[in-house]
Amino acid sequence: MKLLIVEDERKIARALKLGFEQERMTAEIIDDGPSGLAAALAEEYDAIILDRMLPGGMDGMEICAKLRENGIKTPILLLTAKGQIRDRVAGLNAGADDYLVKPFSFEELLARVRALMRRPSMTTSTTLQVADLSLDPVAKVVERNGKIIELSATEYALLEYLMRNEGRVLSKTTIINHVWDFDADVLPNTVEAYIGYLRSKLDRAFPDLPPLIHTARGFGYKLAGEAKGSPA
Numbered sequence: 001m002k003l004l005i006v007e008d009e010r011k012i013a014r015a016l017k018l019g020f021e022q023e024r025m026t027a028e029i030i031d032d033g034p035s036g037l038a039a040a041l042a043e044e045y046d047a048i049i050l051d052r053m054l055p056g057g058m059d060g061m062e063i064c065a066k067l068r069e070n071g072i073k074t075p076i077l078l079l080t081a082k083g084q085i086r087d088r089v090a091g092l093n094a095g096a097d098d099y100l101v102k103p104f105s106f107e108e109l110l111a112r113v114r115a116l117m118r119r120p121s122m123t124t125s126t127t128l129q130v131a132d133l134s135l136d137p138v139a140k141v142v143e144r145n146g147k148i149i150e151l152s153a154t155e156y157a158l159l160e161y162l163m164r165n166e167g168r169v170l171s172k173t174t175i176i177n178h179v180w181d182f183d184a185d186v187l188p189n190t191v192e193a194y195i196g197y198l199r200s201k202l203d204r205a206f207p208d209l210p211p212l213i214h215t216a217r218g219f220g221y222k223l224a225g226e227a228k229g230s231p232a
């Protein structure tokens with residue numbers, strides 16, 4: 001999952017980035033308001049963590065409101081040192097999906113971010129499910145047909161992104177932007193290689209079951225319970 005952290009306190013921002021990376025997510029840090037807005041408008045993120053008080057002449061409330069005005073529906077969690085009810089209400093009215101008061105624990109922030117990224121169909125469980133494939137983002141356990149699948153950190157991150165976008169064709173560029181860190185030097189061939197690794201563990205290891213990973217030639221890849229498209 002790819003997150004945008006707009007936070008001017010470097011110590012906090014770096015701690016959050018490290019924490020999310022340990023949870024197999026990628027995070028981009030921006031330290032001022034205008035740059036944060038520009039990044040959120042230019043790139044696709046799975047969630048945005050937005051500090052309310054920011055330098056640059058634009059605070060988190062303004063950024064949030066402008067993103068919603070531009071049709072950006074990415075989940076936004078607003079961070080602030082202001083804990084009054086009126087401040088929380090103002091943040092939510094500006095378009096934020098959640099509000100967390102400083103100081104906070106990373107565990108609570110992580111739980112809230114996961115809740116924001118959860119699809120409505122998954123509200124009763126944190127487990128992602130596609131056909132007979134399941135992924136528990138808390139326990140970091142992947143199973144197919146009841147058998148546990150051992151994955152590397154990158155394989156896991158790629159699979160989670162595919163599962164959260166079940167049935168959607170994802171280009172190599174989109175996959176790179178969401179699975180790998182924004183400053184990583186990743187080539188399209190790398191995506192092909194990791195798709196191959198997942199196919200070996202999820203599809204070829206279960207020859208009696210329908211394949212889950214499909215190629216839309218010239219467009220990208222998707223994960224779906226029905227065999228549509230051509231395998232690469």
